[in-house]
Amino acid sequence: MTRAQPGAARTAGRLAALGFAPVAAPVLEIRPVAGPEPDLNGTGALAFTSPNGVDAFARLTPRRDLPVFAVGDATAAAARGAGWNDVVSASGAIEDLARLLADRASGPVLAPGAREPAGDLAGLLAGRVEVRRLVVYEAVETQASPPADWDVVLVHSPRAGRAIAAAVGVNGARGRRAVAISTNAAAPLQPCGFDRLDIAAAPAEAAMLEALGNPDADV
Numbered sequence: 001m002t003r004a005q006p007g008a009a010r011t012a013g014r015l016a017a018l019g020f021a022p023v024a025a026p027v028l029e030i031r032p033v034a035g036p037e038p039d040l041n042g043t044g045a046l047a048f049t050s051p052n053g054v055d056a057f058a059r060l061t062p063r064r065d066l067p068v069f070a071v072g073d074a075t076a077a078a079a080r081g082a083g084w085n086d087v088v089s090a091s092g093a094i095e096d097l098a099r100l101l102a103d104r105a106s107g108p109v110l111a112p113g114a115r116e117p118a119g120d121l122a123g124l125l126a127g128r129v130e131v132r133r134l135v136v137y138e139a140v141e142t143q144a145s146p147p148a149d150w151d152v153v154l155v156h157s158p159r160a161g162r163a164i165a166a167a168v169g170v171n172g173a174r175g176r177r178a179v180a181i182s183t184n185a186a187a188p189l190q191p192c193g194f195d196r197l198d199i200a201a202a203p204a205e206a207a208m209l210e211a212l213g214n215p216d217a218d219v
Contacts, residue, residue, distance in 0.1 A: 002164055003156040004028045019215040025147050027163035028139045032056045044107020051078035056136035057112035058082040071097040072204050093203045094119035102128050112136040118158055155180040161188040168192045179212050
């Protein structure tokens with residue numbers, strides 16, 4: 001697994017339960033961005049695109065009264081676990097979150113997230129819903145070398161895909177397989193020469209594990 005901790009540990013547990021032999025090799029490290037408690041006056045709702053955004057923002061404010069719109073079910077679960085009760089999941093990708101906000105958001109929406117977001121939520125909602133970005137964390141490449149012995153790599157984001165491609169190199173993944181959470185996450189891996197590159201049917205880890213299938217005897 002190449003996702004950042006603590007997500008890598010959760011994924012490892014799911015893989016082990018399915019009979020795989022997981023190896024945690026995070027290519028990204030999540031670092032919260034320090035800042036003052038955000039002024040939420042005038043904010044109508046919060047929009048989260050990852051559990052990392054939820055975790056980092058929850059440290060900055062004790063308020064849990066605003067409604068939350070989450071990109072997917074894992075992010076929604078993180079928000080509920082952090083104390084928000086009014087949580088709705090788009091159960092999809094950032095485009096699905098934008099459609100949900102366009103239909104249901106009232107007032108300006110604050111979107112706490114990464115310094116380099118994977119998508120442009122404000123751009124998708126331009127002219128319909130006011131979205132204010134708040135940087136609460138950054139994903140920093142670990143520069144770690146890939147382990148010597150691995151068969152399959154799980155790719156949870158486009159940023160991770162780029163880091164993996166840089167570490168593996170052109171045609172450096174022959175004889176191996178990758179499973180990506182989306183087409184955008186898979187795109188940087190094309191030059192790596194994977195024997196098989198699968199894309200999850202939905203942008204969620206459950207769909208990635210379904211695409212992964214059953215473990216082979218030597219995986």
